[in-house]
């Protein structure tokens with residue numbers, strides 16, 4: 001199945017205020033405009049608004065008409081507020097997709113829906129024996145880096161796997177975990193980050209397995225309460241990116257010195273990957289859509 005044929009795109013990106021998430025948003029607008037609705041989530045309201053402005057400035061007048069962006073400033077680490085916040089987002093999706101029916105400028109109803117679980121943080125950076133000294137930091141990291149992505153995925157599955165489409169079109173849903181080499185390779189003093197990334201990868205493998213064989217072609221499948229979706233998950237490791245996260249690593253005093261030295265050298269010698277380039281590769285992989293659901297793909301993989 002091609003992921004782009006004759007459809008309007010609905011895209012959700014967490015951590016879209018800067019770094020890789022910002023680049024994903026700009027690339028999605030460039031690639032999928034003029035038929036994309038985007039919901040951008042992060043804490044910093046001003047930075048999100050700036051990303052929205054950057055998207056608008058990057059588009060031709062024709063594409064601008066069909067690219068709509070909503071910004072949602074809230075803290076994903078505050079788990080109790082996730083459900084109500086996503087209920088507000090979904091209500092907005094409902095409101096504006098109903099509007100599409102009567103709006104000539106919109107050519108199609110949503111066909112492809114993408115959730116990018118991208119938001120993340122590096123800390124706590126500490127050797128395993130020291131993690132017990134700061135329980136709040138440990139909890140905060142796991143809440144944001146692991147539990148929130150599980151919870152958001154679950155909310156999405158509830159919302160979109162029972163989506164019924166009056167136009168007889170069955171949506172294709174893609175859930176993308178922005179993973180890391182740290183999901184498959186251990187790094188001294190970075191146990192919480194590595195464990196979180198490994199768990200996120202496994203979670204999307206389980207989701208892929210739970211939905212195996214469902215709606216494998218449009219119109220097939222048997223989800224209760226509506227038509228089935230074609231659902232695929234992807235764990236995408238974006239490479240070592242030239243973003244704020246790498247600055248944090250270079251400046252960290254508690255990180256294992258060889259890891260910091262590698263990060264400093266990568267920056268000095270220009271090995272860091274431009275987030276724009278990695279975002280473009282991620283969207284190419286999704287558009288081509290010949291990956292196995294649940295797989296881990298790295299930026300450096302030959303795809």
Ligand SMILES: NC(=O)c1ccc[n+]([C@@H]2O[C@H](COP(=O)([O-])OP(=O)(O)OC[C@H]3O[C@@H](n4cnc5c(N)ncnc54)[C@H](OP(=O)(O)O)[C@@H]3O)[C@@H](O)[C@H]2O)c1
Nearest residue numbers: 015017018019020042043044076119120240241243244245
């Ligand atoms: N940088 C790398 O070398 C690298 C390598 C492999 C994988 N990754 C992964 O790629 C993803 C993006 O990383 P990046 O390098 O772009 O990081 P970044 O520059 O530090 O950006 C992190 C993003 O997450 C958001 N965020 C952080 N905490 C949040 C919270 N509590 N609630 C809502 N949003 C929050 C930030 O926005 P606000 O501050 O506005 O909330 C920001 O938009 C992460 O999952 C990271 O683990 C990065």
